[in-house]
Amino acid sequence: MSTTRLASDIPATGRTADGTAFDISGPDGAPVMVLIHGLGLCRRLWDHHLPALAARHRVLRYDLYGHGDSAPPPLSGALCGVSLTVYADQLARLLDHLDIASAVIVGFSIGGMINRRFAMDYPGRAAALVILNSPHDRGPQAKEQVEARAAAVRDEGRMATMDAALDRWFTPDFRQDTPSVMRLVREWRKIVDPESYAAAAAVLAHGVRELVRPHPPISCLTLVVTCENDTGSTPSMSRAIGTEIDGAEVQIIGRLQHLGLIEEPAAFIGPILAFCERTKT
Numbered sequence: 001m002s003t004t005r006l007a008s009d010i011p012a013t014g015r016t017a018d019g020t021a022f023d024i025s026g027p028d029g030a031p032v033m034v035l036i037h038g039l040g041l042c043r044r045l046w047d048h049h050l051p052a053l054a055a056r057h058r059v060l061r062y063d064l065y066g067h068g069d070s071a072p073p074p075l076s077g078a079l080c081g082v083s084l085t086v087y088a089d090q091l092a093r094l095l096d097h098l099d100i101a102s103a104v105i106v107g108f109s110i111g112g113m114i115n116r117r118f119a120m121d122y123p124g125r126a127a128a129l130v131i132l133n134s135p136h137d138r139g140p141q142a143k144e145q146v147e148a149r150a151a152a153v154r155d156e157g158r159m160a161t162m163d164a165a166l167d168r169w170f171t172p173d174f175r176q177d178t179p180s181v182m183r184l185v186r187e188w189r190k191i192v193d194p195e196s197y198a199a200a201a202a203v204l205a206h207g208v209r210e211l212v213r214p215h216p217p218i219s220c221l222t223l224v225v226t227c228e229n230d231t232g233s234t235p236s237m238s239r240a241i242g243t244e245i246d247g248a249e250v251q252i253i254g255r256l257q258h259l260g261l262i263e264e265p266a267a268f269i270g271p272i273l274a275f276c277e278r279t280k281t
Contacts, residue, residue: 019071036111066196
């Protein structure tokens with residue numbers, strides 16, 4: 001494993017041959033948990049979750065291609081070539097780089113699409129899945145809205161939909177009371193490679209189709225979580241995901257919107273750790 005430890009209390013950091021930036025923390029020998037962030041974000045999404053999760057797990061965070069500190073996808077004409085499989089392969093190469101055979105894969109939003117694709121493409125390497133605020137079959141009207149946002153990003157740039165996104169992601173009171181968080185989330189999007197962002201936005205819009213009634217079926221232990229007022233990854237979508245994965249658990253967190261993960265970290269930490277404890281993963 002090629003990593004650099006900065007200090008005893010800071011996660012080990014590294015970069016794979018394909019330019020994937022990562023950090024890893026938690027006790028050696030503990031079960032491995034991988035955290036996948038959402039579109040236009042970065043691995044720092046998990047800053048407030050990391051201490052609790054890393055107390056019981058060896059936690060691996062990484063940046064998707066073109067996000068955070070990671071290089072763009074290793075493709076020419078990325079807008080035409082990026083798919084969910086590209087991101088699933090990115091994760092597989094990262095695990096290979098670190099000699100990790102299997103892990104609990106926690107994915108937020110597009111990350112919850114990537115971990116489903118990973119479980120389909122690499123059976124046995126996902127010890128369990130945690131799918132957070134992730135979309136499923138949207139229906140015609142919502143599908144048109146998401147595809148229109150992806151087109152706007154392609155034509156106008158990665159910040160074109162930012163204001164509307166913050167309205168969808170956070171409750172009004174939180175937006176008003178925590179301007180520093182709004183600035184931080186904006187900064188995360190500003191550092192995303194523009195072409196990579198447009199490509200990932202297209203995957204978010206179109207990639208759900210290959211996850212409906214998944215084939216091959218997803219057979220690992222699974223927890224599906226979303227928020228009551230998440231308009232892009234609704235409770236009905238999470239229940240639908242749950243019905244298509246044998247034995248999946250579904251939990252709905254009240255009041256919050258899409259990025260409730262940032263707004264109330266403890267509301268997510270508890271269910272994730274309880275699920276891992278019940279399933280011994």
